[in-house]
Amino acid sequence: MKLSLYIARRYLFAKKSRNAINVISAVSVAGVAVGTMALIIILSVFNGLETLVTSIFNTVDPDLRITAVEGKTFIPDASKLKMLSEVKGVACYSLTLEENALLKFEERQYIATIKGVDDNYAKVTGIDSSMWDGEFILKASDGRPHAVTGAGIMQSLGLRINFVQPLWIYVPSKTSGNTLIPEEAFNNEYIFASGVFQVEQEYDSKYVYVPIDFARRLIENEDGVSAVEIKFSGTANEKTVQKEVTKIYGAGYVVHNKYEQQEIFYKVMKSERLAIFFILTLILIIASFNIIGSLTMLIIEKERDIEILKSLGADNSLIRKIFIFEGWLISIIGAFTGLLLGFIVCWLQQTYGFVKLQGETLIMDYYPVVMAVPDFLIVLGTVLLIGFWAAWYPVRYLTKKYLIK
Numbered sequence: 001m002k003l004s005l006y007i008a009r010r011y012l013f014a015k016k017s018r019n020a021i022n023v024i025s026a027v028s029v030a031g032v033a034v035g036t037m038a039l040i041i042i043l044s045v046f047n048g049l050e051t052l053v054t055s056i057f058n059t060v061d062p063d064l065r066i067t068a069v070e071g072k073t074f075i076p077d078a079s080k081l082k083m084l085s086e087v088k089g090v091a092c093y094s095l096t097l098e099e100n101a102l103l104k105f106e107e108r109q110y111i112a113t114i115k116g117v118d119d120n121y122a123k124v125t126g127i128d129s130s131m132w133d134g135e136f137i138l139k140a141s142d143g144r145p146h147a148v149t150g151a152g153i154m155q156s157l158g159l160r161i162n163f164v165q166p167l168w169i170y171v172p173s174k175t176s177g178n179t180l181i182p183e184e185a186f187n188n189e190y191i192f193a194s195g196v197f198q199v200e201q202e203y204d205s206k207y208v209y210v211p212i213d214f215a216r217r218l219i220e221n222e223d224g225v226s227a228v229e230i231k232f233s234g235t236a237n238e239k240t241v242q243k244e245v246t247k248i249y250g251a252g253y254v255v256h257n258k259y260e261q262q263e264i265f266y267k268v269m270k271s272e273r274l275a276i277f278f279i280l281t282l283i284l285i286i287a288s289f290n291i292i293g294s295l296t297m298l299i300i301e302k303e304r305d306i307e308i309l310k311s312l313g314a315d316n317s318l319i320r321k322i323f324i325f326e327g328w329l330i331s332i333i334g335a336f337t338g339l340l341l342g343f344i345v346c347w348l349q350q351t352y353g354f355v356k357l358q359g360e361t362l363i364m365d366y367y368p369v370v371m372a373v374p375d376f377l378i379v380l381g382t383v384l385l386i387g388f389w390a391a392w393y394p395v396r397y398l399t400k401k402y403l404i405k
Contacts, residue, residue, distance in 0.1 A: 003318070004318055004321035004322045004325055005321075005325050007322045009325075009329065024290055024293050024294040024297065025294045025330060027290050028287075028288075028290035028291045028293075028294050028330045028334065029330055029333050029334040029337070030334070031287030031288075031290050031334070032284065032287060032288070032291075032330065032331055032333075032334025032335060032337075032338065032383060032387070033333075033334040033335075033337040033338040033341065034287075034338065035280060035283055035284040035287050035334075035338065035383070036284070036334065036335050036337075036338025036339055036342065036379060036380075036383050037338040037339075037341040037342040037345065038280055038283075038342075039277065039280045039281075039284075039338075039342070039379045039382075040338070040339060040342025040343065040346065040371075040375065040376065040379055041342050041345055041346060041369075042276050042277075042280060043273070043276075043277065043372075043375040043379070044342075044346045044369045044370060044371045044372070044375065045367055045368070045369055046269070046272070046273045046276070047369070047370035047371070047372055047375070048367065048368030048369045048370045049269075049367075049368060050269055051368065051370050052368045053265070053269075056199055056200045056203075057258065057261075057262050058126065058258070059125065059126045059127060059129065059130050059199050060125055060126075060127060060199055060203060061125070061258050061261050061262065062094070062124050062125055062229035062230055062231060062258075063124075063230055063231055063232040063236075063238070063257065063258060064229070064230035064232075064241070064242060064245060064255055064256065064257055065227050065228070065229050065230070065255070065256050065261055066227060066228040066229075066230070066245065066249055066253055066254070066255050067226065067227045067253065067254050067256070068252065068253055068254075069251075069252055069253060069254055070252075072098075072226060073097065073221060073224035073225060073226055074224060074225065074253075075223045075224055075225075076095060076225055076228060080248055080249060081093070081228070083248050084228070084230070084245060084248060087241060087244045087245060087248070088236075088241075088244075089232055089233055089235070089236030089237060089238075089240065089241040089244075090230055090231070090232065090233065090236070090241060090245075091123075091231045091232060091233040091236075092120050092123050092124060092230075092231050093120065093124065093228055093229065093230045093231070094117060094118050094120040094121040094123070094124040094228070094229045094231075095117075095118050095212060095225045095227075095228060095229075096115060096116065096117050096118075096121065096212070096225060096226055096227050096228075096229055097115070097116040097212055097215045097216060097219065097221065097224065097225050097226050098113055098114070098115050098116075098226045098227075099113065099114055099171055099215065099218075099219045100112070100113055100114075100171075101113070101114045101169050101170060101171045101208075101218075102169070102170040102171075102186070103153065103157060103167060103168070103169060103170075103208065104167070104168040104169075104170065105157040105158065105159050105165065105167050105168070106157075106158070106165060108156070108157045108158055109157075110153060110156045110157050112149075112150075112153055112205075112206060112207065112208050113206050113207055113208070114169060114171075114207075114208050114209075114210050114215055114218070115207050115208065115209050115210070115215070116209075116210050116211060116212035116213070116214060116215025116216060116219075117138070117209055117210075117211070117212055118211075118212045119138075119139075121209075121229070122136055123231060124229050124230065124231040125229070125231075127148075127197055127199070127209070130197050130198055130199050131148075131195050131196070131197050131198075132151050132196045132197060132198035133154075133161060133195060133196040134148070134161045134193070134194050134195030134196055135194060135195045136148055136194075136195055136197070136209075137194040137195065138194070138209060138210065138211045139211055140194075144192075145191055145210060145211045145213075145214040146191065146192055146193065146194035146195075146210075146211075147167055147169075147191045147192070147193050147194065147208050147209065147210050148193070148194060148195045148196070148197055148208070148209040149167075149193055149195075149196055149197075149207075149208045149209075150196070150197060150198070150199075150203060150204035150205055150206065150207050150208070151196055151197070151198040151204040152201060152204040152205030152206075153204070153205060153206075153207075153208060154193075154196045156205070159193055159196070160193075161193050161194065161195065161196070163192045166190035166191060166192055167190065167191055167192065167193055167208075168188055168189075168190050169188065169189055169190070169191060169208075169210075169218060170186040170187070170188045171186060171187050171188075171218050171219055172185065172186055172187075173185060173186055173187045173220065174219075174220045175220060187218050187219075187220065188218075189214070189217070189218055191210060191214065197209075212225075230245065238257060242255055242257055281382055281386075284382070284383060284386055285386055288331075288386050288387065288389070288390035289390070291327050291330050291331065291387065291390040291391060292390055292393070292394045294327075294330065295323055295326060295327050295391060295394045295395060296394050298323065298326065299323060299394070299395070306319055320395055320396070323391070323395040324388075324391045324392055324395050325391075326391065327387060327388075327390055327391020327392075327394075327395070328384075328387055328388065328391055330387065330391075331383060331384055331386070331387020331388070331390070331391070332384065332387070334383070334387075335379075335380055335383040335384060335387070336380075338383070339376060339379070339380060343371065343376075346369045346371050347371075349366070349367065349369045350369050350371075353365070353366030353367075354366070355367050
């Protein structure tokens with residue numbers, strides 16, 4: 001094997017009688033390198049986007065969310081809540097209640113979702129860490145309720161935190177019956193805004209946080225909740241806790257972890273990532289045809305060398321290995337060059353953020369990039385596998401003409 005690798009290395013770097021072979025070999029290395037670099041960059045960008053969006057979801061999504069299988073709300077069982085608080089790995093839980101509502105500030109109106117939450121909500125999620133203006137205060141020291149709105153709602157309503165002009169909230173009344181008087185068809189109360197949060201555009205344009213007792217009074221649902229949201233302790237085993245909570249609540253309830261709460265998004269992200277990987281792999285396969293062309297011309301040129309090696313006692317296996325190693329060297333050089341270039345480009349983007357995101361965003365102004373060791377290993381294995389096929393097939397086919405005599 002050492003002899004075949006030595007001769008293959010000499011063939012690769014030595015000057016050929018036909019300069020076109022050197023050019024095709026160089027193009028082959030460049031094609032593999034560019035394809036490898038593109039794979040690393042694209043996968044790292046997908047990692048960065050997934051990490052960014054996951055951090056956004058982690059701000060507003062609890063570790064576990066319990067909802068009813070049927071109906072928008074349910075009445076929480078006190079005994080089950082007590083059992084829930086005793087589950088090992090559960091740090092705390094929060095009761096929440098959601099309903100669509102019409103918001104009115106001065107002369108502007110906006111449809112949004114009010115979310116009533118209890119005092120534990122800020123401990124269950126990280127929403128208080130994403131305040132853009134004001135503070136996450138839902139009750140004043142005198143017990144007066146306050147609201148915390150999303151930045152999108154604030155901009156749409158022209159909302160200001162001044163505790164002078166109130167925010168009016170209108171919710172359809174469940175007890176008014178059929179009436180032609182608009183005032184009787186809606187429950188309405190006013191509340192002052194104490195803060196504005198900013199997480200993500202869609203979320204910022206949807207939610208208004210209010211105290212849960214305020215929401216219950218407005219919605220006319222004194223005991224119901226939309227969900228029980230749970231925070232894990234630092235040493236919690238997520239799967240074990242989810243199983244325990246599911247066992248406590250039974251078949252009438254659904255217990256979703258963070259992944260399941262945003263399942264569609266994560267599935268779409270993985271599907272896009274896999275599709276891009278296969279597309280770029282196909283481009284690598286096309287680029288590998290340069291290796292086939294290079295080996296084909298080299299075998300034709302080295303016909304006399306093959307005869308000399310055979311006369312010196314070289315068997316067919318040795319001669320085939322020489323040209324297979326030739327193709328492998330092209331793939332290996334191209335793969336490691338591409339990995340290095342991909343690493344450099346990703347590091348520069350991480351450090352300096354050369355490629356900016358289009359449009360205005362307050363979350364991040366450049367494409368996020370996260371490099372992962374498994375991506376490098378998978379890309380390297382894929383490139384070497386393609387390189388093996390690109391070398392093995394032409395050598396097996398073309399050397400028959402010169403070896404079988």
